[in-house]
Amino acid sequence: MTVKPLFLFQFCCGNMFKFGFxxxxxxxxxxxAEILPKGFSTQIERKLEGKVALITGAANGVxxxxxxxxxxxxxxxxxxxxxxxxxxDTAKELGPNVAFIACDVTKESDISNxxxxxxxxxxxxxxxxxxxxxxxxxxxxxxxxxxALFDRVMSINARGVMAGIKHASRVMIPRRTGSILCTASIxxxxxxxxxxxxxxxxxxxxxxxxxxxxxxxxYGIRVNSISPFIMPTPFIKEAMNQLYPGIDAQRLVKIVHNxxxxxxxxxxxxxxxxxxxxxxxxxxxxxxxHNLVVDGGFTSFKSLGFPAPDQV
Ligand SMILES: NC(=O)c1ccc[n+]([C@@H]2O[C@H](COP(=O)([O-])OP(=O)(O)OC[C@H]3O[C@@H](n4cnc5c(N)ncnc54)[C@H](O)[C@@H]3O)[C@@H](O)[C@H]2O)c1
Numbered sequence: 001m002t003v004k005p006l007f008l009f010q011f012c013c014g015n016m017f018k019f020g021f022x023x024x025x026x027x028x029x030x031x032x033a034e035i036l037p038k039g040f041s042t043q044i045e046r047k048l049e050g051k052v053a054l055i056t057g058a059a060n061g062v063x064x065x066x067x068x069x070x071x072x073x074x075x076x077x078x079x080x081x082x083x084x085x086x087x088x089d090t091a092k093e094l095g096p097n098v099a100f101i102a103c104d105v106t107k108e109s110d111i112s113n114x115x116x117x118x119x120x121x122x123x124x125x126x127x128x129x130x131x132x133x134x135x136x137x138x139x140x141x142x143x144x145x146x147x148a149l150f151d152r153v154m155s156i157n158a159r160g161v162m163a164g165i166k167h168a169s170r171v172m173i174p175r176r177t178g179s180i181l182c183t184a185s186i187x188x189x190x191x192x193x194x195x196x197x198x199x200x201x202x203x204x205x206x207x208x209x210x211x212x213x214x215x216x217x218x219y220g221i222r223v224n225s226i227s228p229f230i231m232p233t234p235f236i237k238e239a240m241n242q243l244y245p246g247i248d249a250q251r252l253v254k255i256v257h258n259x260x261x262x263x264x265x266x267x268x269x270x271x272x273x274x275x276x277x278x279x280x281x282x283x284x285x286x287x288x289x290h291n292l293v294v295d296g297g298f299t300s301f302k303s304l305g306f307p308a309p310d311q312v
Pocket of ligand 1: 056057058059060061063080082083103104105131132133134135156183184185186227228229230231232233234236
């Protein structure tokens with residue numbers, strides 16, 4: 001058995017130490033045991049061991065990255081997505097601890113079936129991640145708002161989340177435990193970075209989390225959201241391709257990444273997956289009703305942009 005770089009090893013008294021190895025390097029468990037001081041365990045920490053998670057919109061992007069992380073942390077995962085072939089391919093790719101169920105989050109019966117499928121397949125549901133979402137390419141002006149499109153975006157991004165929480169709580173309340181996650185967005189907390197319909201749908205998700213957490217707390221169920229910054233997933237690529245027809249894929253990724261403020265890093269699905277593992281795990285056992293913003297600081301500050309003294 002080899003241990004990949006940057007895994008965490010648990011010290012017998014519970015303290016955590018982080019070891020870094022150069023990229024691509026690996027070390028056998030036996031060699032590691034020789035190097036480490038007595039008392040260290042070479043056990044790779046799996047924060048979701050024995051947990052069962054249902055993730056909507058997990059055929060692709062953030063959902064797929066999170067499914068991968070959850071499995072690596074010991075969970076069993078149900079992928080629920082409207083894309084049948086891609087969902088099945090993803091489940092196959094991720095291995096035996098994953099199953100796919102076709103699910104359109106705008107249909108309550110599909111969500112109900114997905115929850116029941118998790119129970120019949122893996123006997124329980126510990127984590128419900130309402131992640132499915134769509135972008136919205138409509139006129140930026142409120143005066144031209146397409147209300148049919150608004151309804152559609154709301155039915156997936158907001159109503160779909162509400163339905164997911166409803167059916168997850170149906171099975172979590174009797175067990176008096178569970179963790180519910182939802183993907184919101186920075187557009188739900190800061191205006192001007194997306195069209196109105198999408199922004200309203202994501203602000204609604206953050207509101208849903210708070211109101212539902214206020215009830216479910218008495219059953220020991222935590223409800224939290226994650227608000228990602230922009231990432232070049234298929235979702236954004238589709239939106240950008242409409243904005244810049246025929247744009248080169250690498251150029252598109254660069255444009256997306258250049259919008260960030262944190263030098264040296266870009267927002268990636270793995271960052272959201274890591275946030276989801278944290279929120280779903282015991283590490284966040286007292287975190288509830290929270291919106292975890294993963295944006296490199298983008299929504300925390302603005303610059304006045306004063307010219308340098310020698311430029312005045
Ligand atoms: N990519 C970004 O920049 C960004 C930023 C902030 C928030 N988000 C949010 O992250 C979430 C995941 O998006 P992503 O970036 O991974 O995009 P993505 O397009 O890669 O994944 C979205 C998934 O949702 C699925 N889906 C769409 N409609 C559905 C429906 N009705 N029922 C079930 N599944 C459905 C799609 O098939 C797809 O697999 C979304 O909620 C999105 O709003 C994305």
